[in-house]
Amino acid sequence: MLNPDSVGRTFAGTDVITISQSEIDAFCAVIGESDTTIAPPTFSIRITLSQYESILTQPEIGLDWSRLVHGDQKFEIIEPIKAGDALTCAATIENYRVAAGNEIVTVRSDLHRGADLVISSWSTLVVRA
Amino acid sequence: MIEVGTVLPEQIFFIDRAMLKNYADASGDQNPIHQNEEFAVSVGLPNVIAHGMLTMALVGKYVSDFAGGAGQVLEFGARFTKPVIVAAGEKVDLTVSATVSEIVDGKISLTLSATSAGVKVLGMAKAVVQK
Numbered sequence: 001m002l003n004p005d006s007v008g009r010t011f012a013g014t015d016v017i018t019i020s021q022s023e024i025d026a027f028c029a030v031i032g033e034s035d036t037t038i039a040p041p042t043f044s045i046r047i048t049l050s051q052y053e054s055i056l057t058q059p060e061i062g063l064d065w066s067r068l069v070h071g072d073q074k075f076e077i078i079e080p081i082k083a084g085d086a087l088t089c090a091a092t093i094e095n096y097r098v099a100a101g102n103e104i105v106t107v108r109s110d111l112h113r114g115a116d117l118v119i120s121s122w123s124t125l126v127v128r129a
Numbered sequence: 130m131i132e133v134g135t136v137l138p139e140q141i142f143f144i145d146r147a148m149l150k151n152y153a154d155a156s157g158d159q160n161p162i163h164q165n166e167e168f169a170v171s172v173g174l175p176n177v178i179a180h181g182m183l184t185m186a187l188v189g190k191y192v193s194d195f196a197g198g199a200g201q202v203l204e205f206g207a208r209f210t211k212p213v214i215v216a217a218g219e220k221v222d223l224t225v226s227a228t229v230s231e232i233v234d235g236k237i238s239l240t241l242s243a244t245s246a247g248v249k250v251l252g253m254a255k256a257v258v259q260k
Contacts, residue, residue: 026154026155029155030148030155031186031190032142033193035198038198039199040186040189040190040193041192041193042189042205045156049182069209070181070209071208072208072209073207073209074204074206074207075205075206076203077204080199080200122206
């Protein structure tokens with residue numbers, strides 16, 4: 001179970017993540033996007049989901065990643081990601097509830113390039129009972 | 130002429146197991162429910178299912194194409210209501226369409242529809258773009 005004390009708190013991601021052109025190329029290739037000069041609108045999930053996993057599964061937070069289902073997802077893109085961007089991720093646990101034994105967690109991710117916010121996204125993650 | 134109520138042309142994407150493998154590598158999401166049929170069935174799924182985020186990425190391509198590029202997409206969200214089921218050796222459809230729901234200060238809101246095998250797979254799917 002998620003530690004209720006973590007709700008409302010913001011957790012810094014562990015590393016600065018530098019985006020390579022080959023990562024963008026691979027994502028574009030799957031969806032048939034020919035313009036690889038910027039990342040597609042959902043590309044940042046590549047960073048965000050792994051950051052969530054490393055943050056939310058820490059023992060003091062305690063989310064069980066193995067029973068996780070993705071409920072919904074939203075992006076606000078201030079500036080598209082490009083190759084060479086060095087990004088940091090902060091995750092905020094915005095909401096948490098338990099319904100029929102399922103844990104439902106809403107997490108916001110803010111990706112910054114230096115001081116500039118480039119993408120905010122919201123994920124509802126469901127840990128099945 | 131784009132105005133509120135305009136229906137955008139439908140586009141059909143095809144999803145197969147090879148695309149799931151490529152998306153797993155491109156996204157970093159290697160959850161076996163998207164690649165391993167035996168595992169997927171063992172956790173109660175009917176078969177291998179596509180990543181919800183792959184479905185969303187393809188709808189994002191549709192939105193980018195309408196907007197004139199990925200850089201024109203300001204907001205994009207959806208709920209994962211039903212899985213896209215991908216049997217071995219098959220190509221399943223992801224059929225995408227949209228209606229213009231609002232235009233404010235040159236920003237166009239789209240209400241998106243995404244179905245596979247006739248089943249609605251995304252709910253509350255919306256995007257805001259500037260053309």
